[in-house]
Amino acid sequence: xxxxxxxxxxxxxxxxxxxxxxxxxxxxxxxxxxxxxxxxxxxxxxxxxxxxxxxxxxxxxxxxxxxxxxxxxxxxxxxxxxxxxxxxxxxxxxxxxxxxxxxxxxxxxxxxx
Amino acid sequence: xxxxxxxxxxxxxxxxxxxxxxxxxxxxxxxxxxxxxxxxxxxxxxxxxxxxxxxxxxxxxxxxxxxxxxxxxxxxxxxxxxxxxxxxxxxxxxxxxxxxxxxxxxxxxxxxx
Numbered sequence: 172x173x174x175x176x177x178x179x180x181x182x183x184x185x186x187x188x189x190x191x192x193x194x195x196x197x198x199x200x201x202x203x204x205x206x207x208x209x210x211x212x213x214x215x216x217x218x219x220x221x222x223x224x225x226x227x228x229x230x231x232x233x234x235x236x237x238x239x240x241x242x243x244x245x246x247x248x249x250x251x252x253x254x255x256x257x258x259x260x261x262x263x264x265x266x267x268x269x270x271x272x273x274x275x276x277x278x279x280x281x282x283x284x
Numbered sequence: 285x286x287x288x289x290x291x292x293x294x295x296x297x298x299x300x301x302x303x304x305x306x307x308x309x310x311x312x313x314x315x316x317x318x319x320x321x322x323x324x325x326x327x328x329x330x331x332x333x334x335x336x337x338x339x340x341x342x343x344x345x346x347x348x349x350x351x352x353x354x355x356x357x358x359x360x361x362x363x364x365x366x367x368x369x370x371x372x373x374x375x376x377x378x379x380x381x382x383x384x385x386x387x388x389x390x391x392x393x394x395x396x397x
Contacts, residue, residue: 175326203384214288214374214388215327260326264384272384274319274326 173198175263175275183281188251192278194244194261198271206235206246207260209277215260218246248280256282286310290375290389297365297396305360305392307375315378316358317342317386318350320371327374333358334381365396 175196184190196204203222207215219230221237221244228235232255234247248255261275291306309316317332329342333352347369349361358377362369372393376386 180324205384212391214376214390215386216388217385220384262384270382272329272386274328276324276326 173263173265173271173273175261175273177259177261177275177278179278180276181279181281183283184251186251186253186282186284190248190251190280192246192248192259192261192280194246194263194275196242196244196261196263196273196275198242198263198265198273200265201239201242202264202266202270204237204244204264205262206233206244207262209258209260211257215258218259251280251282253282253284256280288375288377288387288389290373290392292392293390295392295394297362297394299365299367299396301365303362303365305362305373305375305394307358307360307389308356309358309375309377309387310356311377311379311387312355313377313379313387314355315381315383316352317376317378318348318358318360319374319376320344320369321374321391322371330360330373332381362394367396370394370396 178193206218209215219235232249237244258277260277264272288309318330319327331350333339375389
């Protein structure tokens with residue numbers, strides 16, 4: 172069964188600290204993996220996309236990694252800011268019985284002053 | 285450029301009532317979709333459309349209808365609301381079906397009592 176599992180479910184950190192969010196998937200064959208940020212009361216917005224050949228990609232203070240062999244991805248946030256408080260959703264796409272996109276349940280991040 | 289516009293933002297319905305959630309995009313995207321987001325779960329696909337006049341069922345289509353008469357508009361109809369349809373609904377558009385970057389509307393929080 173194609174699944175996307177994210178951990179932790181929620182996380183509280185102090186402003187200025189770093190954190191890492193995890194995403195494990197079983198989608199096969201794999202096409203790509205996206206990380207979305209969802210602010211409270213808003214729709215998700217894409218942060219970055221990882222394809223099979225990419226190991227690391229940065230977008231400002233966000234760095235995503237992908238290990239296609241172990242089917243794991245992480246999103247590292249450096250020097251967190253209050254505005255980073257949001258849900259972060261891992262989304263994996265694959266061509267499995269037709270093109271499919273599977274959403275993880277998300278990690279809820281709270282950044283405190 | 286408004287992107288994806290969803291209305292209403294909040295709605296309360298009584299069991300058995302019907303309503304239509306509106307969605308419009310101004311990016312000339314071919315692919316549009318409706319998702320529901322429930323606590324602890326990833327976004328689940330309700331219905332999607334690959335172009336005007338073409339719609340298909342997603343993962344959780346029961347109780348919902350869609351139509352796509354124009355490229356811009358993709359309304360979602362609840363036929364006879366049930367408490368199990370209490371959720372947050374998101375409309376999204378992609379340039380085409382295989383393009384994995386989805387642009388989401390702001391969401392509709394629906395409560396069925």
